[in-house]
Amino acid sequence: MMHVSDLDRSVQFYRDVFSCTVELRAEDSALLLTPDGFQIYMHAKSAFHSGDAGATGVLYIMWSTDSEDEFAQVAQRFREHDPSASVQTADGLSLLDGCDPDGIRVVIAYPSPTQFPREVIAARFRG
Template sequence: MGTEARVASCLMRVSDLDRSVNFYCDVFGCRIAIHESDAALLITPDGFQIYLRSHEASSTRGIGDVGVEQIIWSVDSDDELQQIEQRLRAYYPSTYSNTVNGISFVDSVDPDGIRVLVTYPTPEQLPREVIDKRLR
């Protein structure tokens, strides 16, 4: 049936490029592949690409605006989840964590107020059976 496509990268508009680059590198261990005056390409430890583009912050989205609302991260161990939670709390003290149906969630925001959700175990380790209410 042809080739299989897979998600390899995403584009995020941010209000302060350097602040966002520092956040994603500090919290998630991304490395900087390209850094220009108005854009950067970050690579996650597993090779996913995050393009950050500086853009004036907008408090609301227009009715016709569609696209990526958030990225959900998953980690391979509870220790790793706790370490990321601590790093997120350094940026956003109101970071929240809980466990539902055997899945632990850490819920926070990035420097632009974009929601950041981290889960353990990964979907490969524990396939999802329901869509959590926080994703609705």
């Protein structure tokens, strides 16, 4: 479940960048599906403040792509929403780092862990 400040804006972002479809929609909530069936529930919260999760909650969302071409396409679509999104590549792993419309950090990786098994948890993911 993601709390968002503007449901329409957030739905459009996840549709544009990750090719999600809207499975269900209510006045203040939506269920989005990725092409592979991953579910994202969103709820518009009028008193939302980015970073209000406190010590627990969503720090960022991480996705991976199956091909370098898909990674490049997602990166291009992402930058249309967040021009400051950046790509870093090291040791065969590329990471796109940016923010969704509510400032929630989104990281996209290529290759996926199933294609390129990780041997350590990178320092950036340990707090």
